[in-house]
Amino acid sequence: MKRVLVIGATGLIGSRFVELAKNIFEIIPVDEKVLDITNQQAVEEYFSTTQLDAVVNFAAFTNVDAAEKERNDTKGLCYKLNVTGVENLAYASKKYNKFLVQISTDFVFSGTTDNPGPYDELSPVPYELLPSMGWYGWTKKEAEVKIENARAKSAIVRIVYPFSFGKYDLKLDYAKNFLKLYDDGKLFPIFTDQTITLLYIEDLINPLSKILEEELQGIFHIVSSDIATPFDFVEYLLSKARNVEGVVKKGSMEEFLKTPGRTPRPRLGGLKTEITQQKLEMKFRTWREMVDEFASKL
Ligand SMILES: NC(=O)c1ccc[n+]([C@@H]2O[C@H](COP(=O)([O-])OP(=O)(O)OC[C@H]3O[C@@H](n4cnc5c(N)ncnc54)[C@H](OP(=O)(O)O)[C@@H]3O)[C@@H](O)[C@H]2O)c1
Known part of the structure; x- marks a missing residue:
């Protein structure tokens, strides 16, 4: 059984991976207290003294609005964790010959009308920090570049808008957040002009395990096989999970982003998956199929 170091094992997605992949790999789960990846010496020491075959990094500064407050600050925590830590x-990984998987996002793309998604695995990422890109997305893009420069045996796995039926107390996932807003009577108008793809976290396990098992290198997109708008997603989610129809009001992301102080996010985002599905010889589900299973488990 492969020994896999899971960094960010207490996070939303990492914790679920640890739970669901424990029969596939011998997992070594770590969080910041065990291994602070921003500390180069600590990382070196850990790699030189721990017996492991592969590494998957779920650790990141993921609060997009908090990241924006550090925009252009390469000494800030967001840059330190998302870029220096990954470097x-x-x-x-290069020095100790370990296979590294970095978890990334479609926020590495601008999602603007002049370069809209959904993006495929070969789509070029921006060279410069565009005003339409958030700092979080930029740091995740820089991490991808650092990995390529280091020339370790590695894979970049991009995911988007995760949700799961698993229990997690520290923050809400994309589906549970909307269900809570609805249950609390606080559901706001939902965007009809944003394109997204989604990931039922349970659907990450087999493709990611195959990448780790076979040490497949390159860029992979593991998300729903089709795109949605948040409005379509929430309408469908509420119909399946709460048995209600026609309660969602329509909103515009284009208008929302014009309000001063908003964090830039990809409006026309999402990821294509055909190349990944072909490489892995796997068929990914549609987002409605993912919601069906999620709702059936509630
Ligand atoms: N959530 C999303 O909507 C989403 C969407 C697309 C892509 N992603 C990507 O998916 C990955 C996982 O996201 P997530 O939402 O599951 O993350 P998360 O819940 O915010 O968890 C972050 C993890 O990073 C660890 N961490 C923080 N600082 C660290 C340090 N200095 N050294 C080592 N570990 C440290 C945390 O450990 P402690 O608890 O000890 O601090 C925690 O386990 C990230 O790469 C993210 O960019 C997320």
Whole structure:
């Protein structure tokens, strides 16, 4: 059984991976207290003294609005964790010959009308921080570049808008957040002019395990096989999980982003998956199929 170091094992997605992949790999779960990836020496020491075959990094500064407050600050925590931390992992993986999987996002793209998604695995990422891109997305893009530069055996796995039926107390996932807003009577108008793809976290396990098992290198997109708008998603989710129809009001992301102080996010985002499905010889589900299963488990 492969020994896999899981960094960010206490996070929303990492914790679910640890739970669901424990029979596939011998998992070594770590959080910041065990291994602070921003500390280059600590990473080196850990890699040199721990017996492991592969590494998957779920650790990141994921609060997009908080990240924006650090825009252009390469000494800030967001940059340190999302870029320097990943660079430390990439160089240690190269030095100690470990296979590294970095979890990334479609926020590495601008999602604007002049370069709209959904993006495929070969789509070029921006060279410069565009005003339409958030700092979080930019740091995740920089992490991808650092990994490529380090030339370790590696894969970049991009995911988008995760949700799961698993229990997690520290923050709400994309589906549970909307269900809570509805239950609390606080559901706001939902965007009809944003394109997204989605990931039922349970659907990440088999493709990611195959990448780790076979040490498949390159860029992979693991999300629903089709795109949605948040409005379509929430309408369908509420019909399946709460048995209500026609209660969602329509909103515009284009208008929302014009309000001063908003964090830039990809409006026309989402990821294509055909290349990944072909490479992995797997068929990904549609987002409605993912919601069907999620709702049936509630
Ligand atoms: N959530 C989303 O909507 C979403 C969407 C697309 C892509 N992603 C990507 O998916 C990955 C996982 O996201 P998530 O939402 O599951 O993350 P999360 O819940 O915010 O968890 C972050 C993890 O990072 C760890 N961490 C923080 N600082 C660290 C440090 N210095 N050294 C080592 N570990 C540290 C945390 O450990 P402690 O608890 O000890 O601090 C925690 O386990 C990230 O790469 C993210 O960019 C997320």
